[in-house]
Amino acid sequence: MKSILLATTTFREAVRDRVFGLVAAFGLLLVLSTVIISPLTVGARGKIVTDIGLASISLFSLLMVLFVGSGMVHKEIDRRTIMTILSKPISRLDYLLGKYLGLWATLFVMMAAMTLIFACACALTEAEWKPTYLVALGMALCEMTVVTAVVVFFSSFTTPVLTSLFTLATFIVGHAIGDLERFAMVTGSAGMERAADISRFVLPNLDLFNVRNAVVHDLPVHSEHVVWAVVYALLYSAVLLAISDLLFRRREFK
């Protein structure tokens, strides 16, 4: 319950700190892409708008999570706000969960707003709005749910700069796990196979959530895959938050 109170505060702070300026930037990018890039395409204007729209939603969501999430805990430690909050009858787990849920709520509202702009852009151009786009966007939300947990995990014990760098590295490697496995298979190297196994076990397999290409090119996205991706996102985030709590409980506020 107290984590919900802090989540509301985190959300309110983010909104009033004009984080939704990123949504405006997204809208601008989408408009510019239809105006500048579309004339260069031959008969595929709709696909370009769709591709750019879906990819940009993911990109801007990632930027928001990195920018807001990386400094979220550190700022409160730096300004000693955390000491006031933790002196109240609230556990450190509640504090961390509050931060996570607040950031997730901000992410959700921001993605919803960008989806609305994207739907408008589709209606105004030749792009066809398909309900399956919502599946792709839902999967992107699952992906960002994991990335938000990664940000909270790193921010529970390190600095904002390192949190951003580590999260970005996790994001990049998380998308390359499939490639790493294929590479290990092709080379037949035992070391590569082990590296791929460790990566798959420790790092989030973010490629699992990428169904944009399938959706844009009308390829089927199986419901089992979607359910597994949702379960994976929830489990991975829960485990990461539990580890974050263990680290955060030991943290001293000097």
Place this chain on the structure above:
Amino acid sequence: MMTVLELRSVSKSYRSDFLFRRMPALTDVTFDVAAGETFAYLGHNGAGKTTTIKSLLGLIRVDAGNIRVFGHAPGTMAAKRRLGYLPENPYFYDHLTAREFLHLAARLNDMNRSDAKHRADQLLALVKMDHKANVRLRNFSKGMLQRVGLAQALIGDPELLVLDEPMGGLDPVGRYEVRRILEELKSRGKTLFMSSHILADVETLADRAAILNGGTLRRLVDLHELGHQERIMDLKFTQLSEAMVGELVRRGYPVERRAEAHHVLVEEHFAMAGLIDELVRSGSRLLRAAPHRVSLEEIFLREVERDVGQTPEDLLHRTVDELVGATSVKEESTP
């Protein structure tokens, strides 16, 4: 009387650099604070005051020793439910209004919505910030944040208030108002644990004071007995010759000229009768011999400067200068 805070041989050190060397922040600190007591925690910057406070709140772990807050380990829910904390130079959520922040603080203190709203408004009025209730905290001055900070510390009507520099950043009117609130809390039997640099306020409010220097507890002072602890006599002479003043200064007596008279400070059992006799024989007239009341400031300065290699005579001169705020004859007469 019930013990609210209990520190037993508490030590804490911090890692100072990449070589993992540790710098002591607190060394073997032991004291108790009783229920209803106002306890001042004094020391210069870096003495270990805030480290102690963070230890009490469970924000840092001590290396050795034991701390109990209402008999519970620091940082536990049972301990936190009974205390309120005001940090030094507080900063809160920039984009929340004062009312929203106090509402959050009240809800975190297990109040329901309507009680939280009522309590937030009540405390905004108490700290005279009700006219700024709907202004975002980012627009608040340091003094205004200090008032909101005090309000959030009081939100759960705690039995123990831990205040880190409660007068910091306040103008004289603000200081007076905060002092008035603290006096009111004291009269209601609340336990106050406060660190402060403003010794005059401490002397007015506190029952006891602990003086900390370099992480070590130097002294516990009972402020009700202040003035009786240090026996120094103030001898007031007229017609004291310049040669005799020079001689007294040479011998290490603090001498101060005020109007037509000279004041000589003498430790009570330090051959006072002999000195009076000698000065009267030299033609001086003794006007008064009265006990010199020692202030908390004097004791504080003596304790914190013990480590900087000054002799007791230097310290006595220094403290007298600090106290009276006048130029010592010693400085004027020494070539």
